[in-house]
Amino acid sequence: MSLIAPPLALYIHMPWCVKKCPYCDFNSHGLRSEPPPYADYINHLLADLDADRADFAAALEGRPVISIFFGGGTPSLFSPELIDRLLDGVRERLPLVDNAEITLETNPGTVEHGRFDGYLAAGVNRISFGVQSFDDDKLRRLGRIHSSDEAEAAVKSAQDAGYANINLDLMYALPQQTLAGALTDVARAVALQPTHISHYQLTLEPNTAFAANPPPLPDDDHAWAMQEACEAHLADAGYGQYEISAYALPDRRCTHNLNYWRFGDYLGIGAGAHGKLSDTGTGQVHRRWKTRHPRAYLEAAGGATRIGGDSVVSPAELPFEYMLNALRLIDGVPMADFAERTGLPAERIAAVLTADCQRGWLHDDPQRLRTTTLGQRFLNDVIASFLD
Structure with a gap:
């Protein structure tokens, strides 16, 4: 058998957030007294992309990008002007399909009124809000910096700016959460009429504050009951489940995440970003990841030390x-x-x-x-x- 090149996407990691949440095991770094070098980071992302394009020129030839995803951290800490400059640079370097899906992850506590207009003008056509819950007590327990009212206001602000493709992230099986509480969260999310809802169970990940000091979580049976009840509520509201934790209105499934789940290819730029590329010439699946810490990534200036690791997936692992x-x-x-x-x-x-x-x-x-x-x-x- 030989490899057939799958669709290609681009993941861009923005590593800073206002405050590290106790459940989070992502490569995110809370803000300190000195503001991050946002503009400089954009330059390094483009240098990173240039270097990857050179290294994988044969595997990338003739392949347009179907989606771009800004993850973090909190990408909405970057101004619309910087996102615009970065996307312009990406378009100069990579072909994009018409109407490519471009998603920006957003914390409801970091957005300012009017910024959504700028993101939309820059080409971002999908917003993903990290809401997690509409219960203010649960938000405090999760270490979130926003309230339920702020979350609702942020979503409505994005809709007013013209966004017609919005995802809300929700967690269930939260500390001391009841079935009724989980269903209330889903009902409040549905009331905002997003096109997509990601609904996933809170788990204790290694090397997090919650893993070191576990909060009182519902047991597996109660968590499963929450999942089933919330899934039924979402289905009744028109949100079809297409992945373990993803629900969407018709024709609103997430292109970027579907590409992951279908074992598609993606370039990954930014501190700690991962990428996967299929080389039809060699028949190999190649993985590359970047150095995790923002300081080390910036010091690499697009050079070889930006690479945290490279590997070819063996036939036994595939x-x-x-x-x-x-x-x-x-x-x-x-x-x-x-x-x-x-x-x-x-x-x-x-x-x-x-x-x-x-x-x-x-x-x-x-x-x-x-x-x-x-x-x-x-x-x-x-x-x-x-x-x-």
Whole structure:
């Protein structure tokens, strides 16, 4: 088998936030007394992109970018003028498809009135708000810097500016949260009429403040009850679940995240950013990640020391890597995609597929790879079954 180049996206990491949340294990750094060098960072992002383009010229040739995602940290700390300059630089270096999806993650506590007009003019056509909850007590427990009223005002401000594609991030199974509380959060989110809702369980990640001092969280059974009830509420409101934690109105699924889950390719620029590229010439899947700390990244000035690591995904690891993404999709993926995007024959995973079907984790469908309801609940076990 040979690799077929999948769609290509671009991820841009903005590493600063106002304050580090106790549950967060992302590469984010709270603001200190001296403001971050925002303008200088934009220059380094473009230098980073130039260097990656040179290193992967053959793999990138003739491939347009379908989506751009500004993640963090809090990208909305960067002014619309800086985002505009960066996007202009990206367009000069990479071809974009018409109407490419361009998402900016936003903290409701960092936006200023009128800034959404500037982001929209710069080309950002999708806003993702990190709301997490509409319960002010829960927001305080999560270390968030905004209130529920501020979250609602920020969403309405973006809508007034002309944004028609908005995502809200919500968590459930929060400290001492009840089923009624989780449903209230979903109801308040739906009332704002976003096009997309990401609804995911709070988990205790290593090396976070919550991991060191765990708050009182609902047990697994209560968390599962919240997930099922909230999923039903979202479905009744017209939000179809298409991934374990993603719900969207018709035709509003997130292009960027779908590309991840379908084992697509993406360049990653910025401190700690990860990228994945398929080289059809060599038949290899290549991963690259950048040095994590903003200071070290800036000091690299687009040079080789900006790279935190490079690796080629071995054939033994490819089935697990592929399933880690694809099995999150509720509708699954065509079975043929496995061979096209890994370069491995489907026979490579035949025995595991048979075993997982017998366990009731996967549908017995030779044309489509898809988890059952039971498989979705025990997704980590299903994915682990593909470890070599």
